[in-house]
Amino acid sequence: MAYMHIGKNFVPPDVNGKVTGRIKYAEDYSREGMVYARLLTSPIPHARVVNIDASEALAMDGVFGVLTADDVYPDGEPQGTGLKVLTNEPTLVGEPILAVAAIDEKTAETAITKITVTFERLPFVLDPLDSLAEGGADAYTGGNTYVFRQGFAEEKWSQDQVASFRAGNEPTAEPQQTFAYGDLDAALAASAFVYEGTFTTAGYPHQSMEPRSAMAYWENGKLYLHGTSQSLSALADGMASIVGVPQEDFVFINEATGGGFGQRARANSIPSMAIPAKMSQKINRPVMMRITRDEETAIGGARQGFQGWIKVGFKADGTMAAADLYIVSDNGGKGGGGDAYSAADGISVLYQTEAVRFRGTSIGSNTGHRGAQRGPGQNQIAAIISPILDKAAEELGVDRMKIREINTPQTGDVGGAQRQPFTSAYMPEAFKIASEKFNYAERITRSRQRNGSKVTGIGIGQGYHNAGRSGMDGIVRLTADGRLKVHNGVGNLGTYSYASTSRAAAEVLQMPWERVDVVTGRTDRNLPITSPQDGSNSIFTNTRTNYGAAMDLLGKMKEIAAMELGGDAADYDIGDERVFKSSDKNAGMTFAQIAQKGIELGGKFTGESDLPEELNDFTKISVTRLAGDSLMGIFHDPKHNDNPPGFTVTFTEIEMDVETGKYDIVDMVTVGDCGTVVHPQGLKNQLVGGAVWGIGLAGYERHLYDPQNGLPASTGYWQSKIPTMMDTPAKIQTGWVDLPDPENPVGARGIGEPAMGAVAAAVASAISDSLDGHLFNSAPVTADMIINHVAGVTSDAVPLAQNNFRG
């Protein structure tokens, strides 16, 4: 289909501000009379605050107030997992206990040194398996796990059960959660090759570049909060209730966000922004709270680590017949995350496994709080399963690409625990494009070739994430000057989807891009609600809403033309910013004239009546405020059918130095299947950005804690190393399938998360290949692990250790 905007590059409105430094992040704002908040955070991993004496601090010159959990939660802290705004029951080092506001940060820091907090130390635990073992400490008060709707509970295995698991055996304890389909025993019996073993994947922090600083003030009963988020209106919706302010009286200002990878999608994963809001309310001054890198690392979220056992069976032709997983996932200090379930679900989707059983148990540790991080679950397991596929290929004498192609999902297939059909799936096409670009047939002959200390490794990986939601709202407006305003509640986290999804509306109305204004950045610009921007859903979800709103507007425009010029709305067409009779191009009105007429008519044309019944409350507030002064298109998106997947395929070649355990990624090709491509440059950025994350997961990223005192040893970038330019290829080749998905009006589905999983899988596969197919069963595989393996040295680390060094 020939599109005007879809599939074309454009200059997003905010990119100029990004290259000139003019665009503002939360901490770039200031306000007359602004004072500064600093945090006192927990110095110990698990405690109860017995007493706070702030009298000396409060008596200091320049100190305006102290905010504690008692101020925030006068009726007591909510009982459940999840970060609190402030807490009297810290379960991780670095959790905010109180805030002090002062004339400047030095004074606030000095005041904090004068506050005496009396803590009652409680037992702490860093490794979920230590907590599971009978007699082990619990991370939370009241247990080591949280059961939905029931509260905290204690989950214990016998010491022998834990020891047996650590020794490499299948866990025998009852799991908390399970799903299964197919006849697992029969599938294993029919398998020609069965692999069984234990594995670990590490937890590590999100580390967005912009710390979660925030500034707040109150004016005329309204709260203005400058913050950071990856979903603008969805986060604002939740933040209003955390602060306890009616949505109508809350203005969330967030022009730009310095990176969001899961932990800025929802208000409850970034409740610290309520601190300046509450403090400002208490002391009646604007309050800026700058967050340091240490603080960001502590409360900025972390990926769930896995301690798992896996058994996979393959038929003689390479078909994956059975996958059996048992995963203990690390809920960290604040719980959260369904990574383990998603991991098993992801295997079922990506390899079309005939029989799957998943068993999982989530256990807390007094470490960084957990929650969704880019491809939660699917991406950890991608790095574990890929080398196992290679092992099966080797044992069965099947080509390594072939074993993946045999199992790959395609349109018409179902996948996952729910056995849901895909809206479309073009993985075979992705394999073809990627393997040709990589020149797989020739490259694979170099596998394991040695030159001095360097060995070539070839890797292949696949990524998947469910990539689309529905049920949200859209608002577009045509103003009296004939300009199109697309109100977009999508956050500006670096994907440019706030702009690219707006182009679906421009497409419907055939509007030149320079005649379109994307209205976003702060909620008092009257935005529609959208889904939290996690789960790679924005492009699917918000092209649907913007397209729908534009269709509503278009219908109204034609109706007005028919009222003015005669005939039926159906007799009219559009082009060149005019509505005209299909039979006579000259009989028509300009968009500006149509808008003016619509404003004159009012009622349903201007959002004053006949709103869609199911419109969300958040959107209703915006529509009500906008009603009357423009011609409006308003839309509530019904639910879509089936599972819109995002898929990726990656091929890579590495050169492993077996003397140092370091490797260079010589080449990488990564190809996405995300339906129709809406914005090629944006897609390329997601693919290369995801690649960097995948390289981090496979080879570098992990956080570490001191086992004696429970203190974090990783409090910034260099101790939990994220890949730099020197760790990533000098060039990453990208590509895409670009075939439409039928459940989306412009054919699009998401890509951000699978872009990482495929690369993690490919790098893990290449590392294994360069070492004669050795299975580390670990993510990351670090240089020390590689040289230990090459040297035949057995690590003395505790097997399956979590939040600590591993073998």
Add this chain to the structure above:
Amino acid sequence: MNLNLTRRRFIKGVIASGAAATTTGVWVAANGAARPAGAVERMIRINVNGQVRTVDVAPQETLASTLRYKLGLTGTKLGCNRGECGACTVLVDDVPSYACSVLTHSVKNGRIETVEGLESADGTLHPVQQAFVEELSPQCGYCTPGQIMAAVGLLRENPNPTREEARMGLSGNICRCGSYDSYLDGVMRAAQIG
């Protein structure tokens, strides 16, 4: 980028000023209120983006603090405030330097350039900025000013770098969005635009 040099200079400067070096990234250096005895001249003139500005600078104040909080030049970002990320990169006498790890007093005779100084008066973007727009190099944009200043410094020294040289030149700048490939595309295009 000579990180060792800027880091060493920073530490020497801290010792000279009698202030305590903070390794925790706490923002105390931003405040002008402290006035340690053993006076260093506080009202100093610094040359920023070709303009000489008079500013009250505390002895232990970092260049990033002065730029952001005294001069309102918030284009220079702070990702870590302790020399780990490069978000604060500015040019000091053409050399890319971490502004969070340079004391303002130590560069008062230097020529400081920030991202705000690159555009020409008529609004024409610097070739690096223009190339970064065309390649859509930034994602979230938080590391972008630092990447741009590192690229400008590199291209002044080496106007036609190979991709590998560009990679080395920008390797002191972390990007959590992982936009490295697009930044390198941007630098190579900027070299062409010249």
